[in-house]
Amino acid sequence: MPDPLTTPAAELPVRRLGPEDLDRCLALSEDRAWAREERKWLFLLENAEVYAIDAPSGELAGTVTLTRYGTAAAGIGMMLVATRYGGRGLGRRLMTHVLDAAGDATVFLWATEAGRPLYEKLGFETLGVTEARVGRLRAGDDPVLSRPADLGADLGADLDALLALDGEVFGADRAGLLARVFAFAEEVRVAEDETGLTGYAVSWRSMDTLFIGPVVAGDEAVARALVTDLARNADGLVRIEVERARPGLLDWLGDRGVSPAFSTSFMVHGGRPLPGDRTRMFAPLMIAMG
Ligand SMILES: CC(C)(COP(=O)(O)OP(=O)(O)OC[C@H]1O[C@@H](n2cnc3c(N)ncnc32)[C@H](O)[C@@H]1OP(=O)(O)O)[C@@H](O)C(=O)NCCC(=O)NCCS
Structure with missing residues (x-):
């Protein structure tokens, strides 16, 4: 060798x-x-x-x-x-x-400060900064505003609506990956109004921490509700990755006890636009994947 x-x-x-x-x-x-x-x-x-x-x-x-x-x-x-x-x-x-x-493909990553110089040399451009937030989220007596997803494969269940929503927001095919994520997940919750599904979010465990992501939501209030409801079962630390361009959500997390741990630069090769509607993507699944 x-x-x-x-x-x-x-x-x-x-x-x-x-x-x-x-x-x-x-x-x-x-x-x-x-x-x-x-x-x-x-x-x-x-x-x-x-x-x-x-x-x-x-x-x-x-x-x-x-x-x-x-x-x-x-x-x-x-x-x-x-x-x-x-x-x-x-x-x-x-x-x-x-x-x-x-x-x-449009290639993206989240870079540490150690990795960023190498990625810049290879043609990646920084589009924003993402904060990893960690803490015990205080849910207090907030009302429960989301419900567990029904992920049965039968037509008409939440699964179809959830995958359609994710397809619009993520803009690239990850239905197969999401099926694996749901099997790996602690909980999958959905939010809805009279028009149908307005958001979904997933929690999954790594070590002693409950990770929250992806969080897809029509607006920040829906994102907060999903995060709050998932964090109720954390039994310890939660972690979520949120862009600096969302100060409202970051302030709210800070008020609830979820503080900055470290930050990464979100970079895209050639600075190309990402597909989908990222205004409704409040947190990635994990920064290693997207
Ligand atoms: C970041 C990391 C993967 C770089 O690996 P590496 O094998 O040392 O990098 P390379 O030797 O291939 O360097 C590639 C180029 O980037 C440059 N570079 C690498 N790290 C640099 C740094 N910290 N500052 C400035 N330039 C740097 C090198 O000079 C080199 O330039 P060249 O190819 O034009 O000569 C490695 O330092 C590492 O594992 N760090 C800890 C984990 C980490 O943070 N990973 C990044 C996650 S996003």
């Missing part, structure tokens, strides 16, 4: 990983002081394309994930290069690999 310390990065083979590589992914996360998010990594290994460069030790020298949404859009995440292999072009090699694989 080529040694990344002595082989030019452009010549290093890039391998597609599978669930059997879970422990290697967790070890690489730990090397960069990222949390051991076992459940999230497994979900990515099973539902996204995870690519890596191997190290001679049997460990991974670097990883990156690509989530395709049909041919229209693709999300990149989990860009990690082990500390001892940093600064040798492995990050560039992995990014170039997934950009090639993504073809004509």
Whole structure:
């Protein structure tokens, strides 16, 4: 196996990983002081394309994930290069690999400050900043304004309306992925008015935290209601990713005890517009996927 310390990065083979590589992914996360998010990594290994460069030790020298949404859009995440292999072009090699694989799709990602210079060199443009918010959300005696989704596959159930709403807002095909998300989820809730479904949101667990996302809603009041209702079952910390361009929602989260943990830059390759109607997308599923 080529040694990344002595082989030019452009010549290093890039391998597609599978669930059997879970422990290697967790070890690489730990090397960069990222949390051991076992459940999230497994979900990515099973539902996204995870690519890596191997190290001679049997460990991974670097990883990156690509989530395709049909041919229209693709999300990149989990860009990690082990500390001892940093600064040798492995990050560039992995990014170039997934950009090639993504073809004509509009490619987006959420960048840490460590990753942003590399992505800028490769043609990504920053469109905004996203805050990861973490805390125990105080629901108090708020009324319950959403209900659990009925995700039965029979025609006419919530599933059809929910997928139609998501298709309008996300603008690229993720019906297959959402089916897997619903199976992985803690709870899926919908909000509705006399016209039908006005929003939906999902909660899922990773480590001791209840993640809330995606949150799709007709307006901010609906988004708040969905978040509040999902957080009632948190039994601990909740986490949600919200753009800085939504100060109302961020202030409300702050008032409820959900504070800034870190921020990332939302970047799109070539600065291309994203499909769909993002004004109704209040939170992504996870920043590794979109
Ligand atoms: C970000 C990271 C993946 C970069 O990997 P890497 O293998 O060290 O990057 P490369 O050696 O391929 O660098 C690629 C280019 O970006 C530049 N670059 C990389 N990091 C940089 C930084 N912090 N500041 C300025 N330039 C930087 C390099 O100079 C290089 O330029 P060149 O190709 O024109 O010579 C790695 O530092 C890492 O894993 N960091 C911790 C985890 C993280 O934050 N990941 C990003 C998640 S969005």
